[in-house]
Amino acid sequence: MANASAPADPAAVALSTATDLRDWYARQAGRARLGHRVTELGVIVLGAAVPLAAALRLGGAVAAVLGAGIVVLTGIRGLYQWHENWLAFTRVRLALETELALFAVGAAPYDGPDRAVLLVRAAEAVKSADTKQWGSRRRAAAGLAPTDGGGA
Numbered sequence: 743m744a745n746a747s748a749p750a751d752p753a754a755v756a757l758s759t760a761t762d763l764r765d766w767y768a769r770q771a772g773r774a775r776l777g778h779r780v781t782e783l784g785v786i787v788l789g790a791a792v793p794l795a796a797a798l799r800l801g802g803a804v805a806a807v808l809g810a811g812i813v814v815l816t817g818i819r820g821l822y823q824w825h826e827n828w829l830a831f832t833r834v835r836l837a838l839e840t841e842l843a844l845f846a847v848g849a850a851p852y853d854g855p856d857r858a859v860l861l862v863r864a865a866e867a868v869k870s871a872d873t874k875q876w877g878s879r880r881r882a883a884a885g886l887a888p889t890d891g892g893g894a
Contacts, residue, residue, distance in 0.1 A: 752858035757845065760865040764838035771831035777824035784815045826879055834872045838865060 788811045795804045819825075841864045845852040851860050878888055 756858035756861040757842070760838060760842055760845070760861050763865050763869060764835055764842060767831045767835040767838065771828055771835055774824045774828035774831055777822060778819075778828050781815050781819040781824065785812055785819070788812045788815065820883065823879065823883060827876075830872060830875060830879075834868055837868045841865060841868070 788808050792805050792808045792812075795801075795808060841861060844850075845857065845861045848857070851857075854860075881888055
C-alpha cells in the first residue's frame with residue numbers, strides 16, 4: 743500500500759484533473775445533444791400532425807392539443823438551450839482534448855518541469871471561460887444586459 747503521507751505524482755494528478763473535466767464535458771454534451779434532438783423531433787412530429795389531424799377531420803380539439811404540444815416543446819427548448827449547450831460543451835471538450843494531447847507528448851508548453859501546473863491552469867482557464875460564456879448566454883436568453891465579468 744502506498745504511503746498516505748507521500749505526495750502524489752503531480753503529473754498524474756494534473757492528468758486526472760484534466761481528464762475528469764474533459765469526461766464531464768463529454769457527458770454533458772451527450773445529454774444536451776439528446777435534449778436537443780428529442781425536442782426538435784417532437785416539434786417536427788407534432789407540427790406534421792396538425793395538418794394531418796385537420797385532413798383526417800379529427801376536430802379542433804386534437805389540432806389544439808397538438809399545437810399546444812408544439813408551444814410547450816418550443817418553450818422547453820428555449821429554456822434549456824440544449825443546442826447552444828451541446829455546441830459549447832463540445833467546444834470545451836475538444837479544447838481539453840487538445841491540452842491533454844499536448845501534455846501526453848510533452849509538447850510546448852508542457853515540455854518543462856512545471857508541466858503539471860500548466861495543465862491544471864489550462865484546464866481551469868478553459869472551464870472558467872466556458873462558465874463566463876454560459877452566464878452570458880443565460881443572461882441574453884433572459885433578456886438581461888451582460889455583466890462586466892460576463893458571469894452568471
